[in-house]
Amino acid sequence: MTGTIHIVDDEEPIRDALSFLFDSRGLNARGWASGEEFLSAQPLADCACVILDVRMGDLGGPEVFERLRAMGNRVPVIFLTGHADVPVAVRTLKAGAFDFVEKPFNDNQIVDLALKAIAAHEAAEAMAAARRDLETRRASLSAREEEVLRLMLQGQLNKQIADSLGIAMRTVEVHRGRVLAKMAVRNAVELAAMLGGD
Amino acid sequence: MTGTIHIVDDEEPIRDALSFLFDSRGLNARGWASGEEFLSAQPLADCACVILDVRMGDLGGPEVFERLRAMGNRVPVIFLTGHADVPVAVRTLKAGAFDFVEKPFNDNQIVDLALKAIAAHEAAEAMAAARRDLETRRASLSAREEEVLRLMLQGQLNKQIADSLGIAMRTVEVHRGRVLAKMAVRNAVELAAMLGGD
DNA sequence: GGTATGATTGCGGAAACCCACAATAGCGGT
DNA sequence: ACCGCTATTGTGGGTTTCCGCAATCATACC
Structure with a gap:
């Protein structure tokens, strides 16, 4: 597996817990305290998966997600939320988020989810690469x-x-x-x- | 547009309101007081769209949805819920539900959603029919x-x-x-x- | 034993495909 | 004016596709 799992959450304990969790499974992970911080850390080329908290200071998870997509980044995104916000869950999932998980989360579940997201994305990427190759030729x-x-x-x-x-x-x-x-x-x-x- | 919009909800006022709403827009709608009642009303061939309440007596919306899919029915399903149940929303959407709406809903929004669902399903059906035709020939x-x-x-x-x-x-x-x-x-x-x- | 279905192969020919070689012509940039 | 790119068309010929006509063989079913 290539790339880093990016954890964006304004609560340090959560970031640390997730970082530790992924590290302990041999996965490369890194935390960010805010959406701005994460997004401005260009290039985001080594993104394997992004875990976004829904409610954060200025820039909430959905906004970060939207900006990622707007800049053409197709990385799989898993949302974490501490609040039962159904409309946001529905909207983000319909917009292409990989999953939407309520805190407190189960460690194994999150790791499993991240791995599934990464695997699905890699498969999709392979298809997309072949398609792009064709498009280029056709152009x-x-x-x-x-x-x-x-x-x-x-x-x-x-x-x-x-x-x-x-x-x-x-x-x-x-x-x-x-x-x-x-x-x-x-x-x-x-x-x-x-x-x-x- | 062909087919009926089926409304499955154990609260009669909701059923009546939705039925009236759809009727007033010239759409054919029918209510059912429970999942069992709806499912046993075979054949469900004229389904254009199904609106399912999440929490109902014995058989909840997600279970009805699951059974529909299990019997091969691909009709678009819109869930209604009075409770902020994020995991259910996530699960049903990932399982292919068309949308998941919290009560109280907006009348125009629901009609719009139903129409979108029906249109999307009809387009998908046309594709699927062509595909089935090919499969049959190939077989x-x-x-x-x-x-x-x-x-x-x-x-x-x-x-x-x-x-x-x-x-x-x-x-x-x-x-x-x-x-x-x-x-x-x-x-x-x-x-x-x-x-x-x- | 008779029949039906499907796999197999050959002959011969019309039509279609693919390509090397060769040539004319227009359009835009230097 | 010259060059590069693209479109255009022709000649000739090898390769491939598609198909009618005809035949053999095996399997399965009545």
């Missing part, structure tokens, strides 16, 4: 090539594509060849299998 | 045809598939043709676009 296509790609994915024959675009079949063949090369696949089937119906 | 393939299908999706040529399976290319061609026919597509690209990397 390198010229406008015409992109058009041809779309029609290819609809299962159209070169001749039909040529008619749709009002160009010669030979031209379509050339575009098609370039598309396959740029997308790093050997044939249209592989391409369609990766891109699906997008 | 009609013979074992050999399924093998050939898999290798086709990997972008392998007939010759390579023939080598992989240790059979003649002509045989692969026959299987391939039958696969395309049974899956109701015109070529391998269409097939791959629908099935993706499955």
